[in-house]
Amino acid sequence: MAGILQRWGVWIAAAAVILVMPVFVTSGFYITMLNQMGVLIIFALAYNMLLGQGGMLSFGHAVYFGLAGYTVAHYLNGIGEETLPYLPVSLIPIMGGAVGLFFGVLIGFVSTRRAGTTFAMISLGFAEMVTALTLVVVTFFNGEEGIQTDRWVGPEPLGITFGSDVQVYYLIGAWCLIATAAMYALTRTPFGRMCNAVRDNPERVQFIGYSTHRIRWLAFSLSSFFAGLAGALHAVNVEHVGFETVGLAQSGLVLFMVWIGGAGIFMGPILGAILITLLNSNLSDFTDAWYLYLGLLFMTVVMFARNGLAGLIVMHEPIWKIKIGLFQKMIVPYALGIGSTLLAVAGAIGIIELAYFMSTRTTAETITHLYWVEIDAAGPVPWIASAAALAAGFAACTRTYPIMAASYNGAIAEVKALVAS
Amino acid sequence: MSTTAIELRSVHKNFGATEIIRGVDLAIEQAKIHAIIGPNGAGKSTLFNLMTGLHPLTAGSIHLKGREISSQAPYDIARAGLARSFQVTNIFANMSVFENIRCGMMWDRGYKYSFWRFAGRQRDLTENCEAILQQTGLTSRRNVPAGLLSYSDQRALEIAITLASGADVILLDEPTAGMSRSETTQAVDLIRAVSDNKTLVIVEHDMGVVFDLADTISVLVYGEIIASGAPEEIRGDPKVREAYLGAEVD
Numbered sequence: 001m002a003g004i005l006q007r008w009g010v011w012i013a014a015a016a017v018i019l020v021m022p023v024f025v026t027s028g029f030y031i032t033m034l035n036q037m038g039v040l041i042i043f044a045l046a047y048n049m050l051l052g053q054g055g056m057l058s059f060g061h062a063v064y065f066g067l068a069g070y071t072v073a074h075y076l077n078g079i080g081e082e083t084l085p086y087l088p089v090s091l092i093p094i095m096g097g098a099v100g101l102f103f104g105v106l107i108g109f110v111s112t113r114r115a116g117t118t119f120a121m122i123s124l125g126f127a128e129m130v131t132a133l134t135l136v137v138v139t140f141f142n143g144e145e146g147i148q149t150d151r152w153v154g155p156e157p158l159g160i161t162f163g164s165d166v167q168v169y170y171l172i173g174a175w176c177l178i179a180t181a182a183m184y185a186l187t188r189t190p191f192g193r194m195c196n197a198v199r200d201n202p203e204r205v206q207f208i209g210y211s212t213h214r215i216r217w218l219a220f221s222l223s224s225f226f227a228g229l230a231g232a233l234h235a236v237n238v239e240h241v242g243f244e245t246v247g248l249a250q251s252g253l254v255l256f257m258v259w260i261g262g263a264g265i266f267m268g269p270i271l272g273a274i275l276i277t278l279l280n281s282n283l284s285d286f287t288d289a290w291y292l293y294l295g296l297l298f299m300t301v302v303m304f305a306r307n308g309l310a311g312l313i314v315m316h317e318p319i320w321k322i323k324i325g326l327f328q329k330m331i332v333p334y335a336l337g338i339g340s341t342l343l344a345v346a347g348a349i350g351i352i353e354l355a356y357f358m359s360t361r362t363t364a365e366t367i368t369h370l371y372w373v374e375i376d377a378a379g380p381v382p383w384i385a386s387a388a389a390l391a392a393g394f395a396a397c398t399r400t401y402p403i404m405a406a407s408y409n410g411a412i413a414e415v416k417a418l419v420a421s
Numbered sequence: 422m423s424t425t426a427i428e429l430r431s432v433h434k435n436f437g438a439t440e441i442i443r444g445v446d447l448a449i450e451q452a453k454i455h456a457i458i459g460p461n462g463a464g465k466s467t468l469f470n471l472m473t474g475l476h477p478l479t480a481g482s483i484h485l486k487g488r489e490i491s492s493q494a495p496y497d498i499a500r501a502g503l504a505r506s507f508q509v510t511n512i513f514a515n516m517s518v519f520e521n522i523r524c525g526m527m528w529d530r531g532y533k534y535s536f537w538r539f540a541g542r543q544r545d546l547t548e549n550c551e552a553i554l555q556q557t558g559l560t561s562r563r564n565v566p567a568g569l570l571s572y573s574d575q576r577a578l579e580i581a582i583t584l585a586s587g588a589d590v591i592l593l594d595e596p597t598a599g600m601s602r603s604e605t606t607q608a609v610d611l612i613r614a615v616s617d618n619k620t621l622v623i624v625e626h627d628m629g630v631v632f633d634l635a636d637t638i639s640v641l642v643y644g645e646i647i648a649s650g651a652p653e654e655i656r657g658d659p660k661v662r663e664a665y666l667g668a669e670v671d
Contacts (some may be wrong), residue, residue: 185539186536188539188540188541189535189536189537189538189539189540190527190532190533190534190535190536190538190540191534191535191536192536192540193516193520193523193524193527193540194524194527194534196513196515196516196520197513197516197524199515200512200513200514200515200516201511201512201513201514203511204507204511204512204513204582205524206474206494206495206496206499207473207495207496207499207504207505208499208504208524208525208527208528208582208585208586209496209499209500209528209529209586210496210528210534211494211496214534215534218534218536222536264515
């Protein structure tokens with residue numbers, strides 16, 4: 001029993017969380033957000049098969065996501081109009097995967113001949129090409145309007161119609177779990193190990209009998225399969241597929257999610273997808289500068305946390321595995337560090353919001369809200385307060401970060417001593 | 422009666438207008454240790470790169486156990502049973518020592534690109550990896566990321582990956598480069614231990630190592646083999662003495 005729990009504990013816990021979530025989350029807004037999150041988790045993990053596992057930086061992976069979405073939207077419409085054979089909606093994601101796989105095999109054969117800059121540029125080229133096609137091939141893409149669809153089609157086995165968002169939630173949750181498990185399993189196969197080998201050292205791989213092109217091509221194709229699966233779920237979820245789903249912004253978003261979450265660690269993209277979806281759904285209502293914050297977050301992670309958020313968690317793994325009590329001594333230093341960071345961030349947000357408000361306002365009105373307080377953006381007080389918070393926070397950071405680092409290093413040193421003895 | 426493991430027939434290689442290899446004929450006997458020596462820039466590493474498919478030939482041909490491998494892709498040559506190590510350590514830095522070795526043997530054991538079975542569940546892979554870890558003295562470093570190994574352990578891993586393929590023809594490019602005296606002794610012992618029934622071709626600068634290990638020595642100078650023979654013949658060869666200015670060979 002203990003063995004089963006240790007081995008499958010994470011998966012059982014994930015399944016349980018997915019299962020009970022709608023009991024606690026009842027608002028339609030948050031169910032919609034969770035649905036989007038599930039779709040993006042699959043997409044981010046698929047993307048990371050390229051970036052984190054195989055060392056391929058793609059700027060156009062949304063192509064496979066979007067093309068699968070369009071195809072599935074047409075197919076659902078076909079079922080509805082009874083011009084196409086019935087396929088249960090719950091199995092539609094497999095069709096999306098097949099579409100992704102088809103284009104992945106085709107385009108991947110060309111683009112994976114070389115890695116690095118060449119691969120990145122080719123991915124960009126295909127992304128632009130498909131985006132252009134959405135405006136040209138009107139019968140399939142329907143230009144800027146996109147394709148409207150309806151997931152409530154065909155027979156209703158056990159009363160499952162996918163009419164409600166909660167039913168779609170469970171569909172996405174189940175597929176998210178299956179796809180995650182499958183992609184995790186893939187990393188443990190001979191193919192998965194060789195993906196890492198190609199990422200680390202493509203030259204040597206050739207001298208141990210493997211064709212780097214074959215490995216990359218296979219990785220690209222399988223990754224496109226899962227991207228297509230995610231794209232199909234997206235189409236089922238929002239019942240609309242537009243040109244933005246194949247575009248650069250969508251490709252860039254998945255890159256952001258993966259990198260912020262941590263490309264080098266399997267759970268990284270999951271964290272990234274969760275965080276970005278949470279921020280996207282919640283912040284975009286509060287501020288127009290949301291993309292600026294996303295960019296700043298991305299830059300910060302790139303510069304200071306090479307392995308992303310998952311990396312920050314994993315670096316503490318030895319402590320909780322060997323002696324969890326060591327965290328006690330770290331609480332105060334970490335609280336100081338995080339506190340000063342929050343102060344600096346609060347100040348920066350204040351300045352950005354004020355500047356944004358002043359430069360984008362359409363009336364002469366200068367009264368606005370900052371942190372739920374009514375302020376006059378034309379007066380000096382909010383600006384000075386924000387700047388002071390930023391300066392004080394920054395100054396505090398320069399003092400508290402060394403303390404935080406020292407407490408971490410001390411704990412790790414203790415762990416090392418414990419392991420050695 | 423001995424058979425030939427690798428044969429080079431009037432091999433030429435130009436980089437642009439520069440001739441690097443200028444007509445090399447060489448037959449390397451099976452199950453022998455064959456050293457290639459020569460001054461810097463003689464083309465020793467280039468010769469290795471030609472044999473293992475890193476560069477295409479300009480003219481001539483190369484045969485592995487009677488089968489022509491000239492200008493084939495490196496992975497085809499590796500699958501045909503020719504493995505090599507590198508002068509500059511060339512490992513999978515983010516993977517563990519164990520995984521480095523396992524990657525080295527997967528093709529040979531028929532796992533190829535399979536994505537429907539777990540690598541960790543394949544007992545033959547695990548057992549063979551443990552054996553190679555033991556043989557190369559890396560058992561205690563089994564789970565360490567390869568990039569964190571000490572230099573001499575990385576060199577040992579370099580050889581371990583090469584051995585893992587199960588190839589019976591092995592090319593070692595300066596296996597003792599940058600090693601201390603005691604590390605070199607260890608490396609020589611390792612090479613001797615693994616050379617059983619295998620053909621070894623070694624490029625090496627350390628003349629002590631070369632004369633200690635090799636059954637046959639070929640001297641490459643300015644893209645040509647100027648002498649080939651048993652160590653004592655090479656030691657006495659006036660052309661070789663001239664090429665080395667009489668200093669190192671003594």
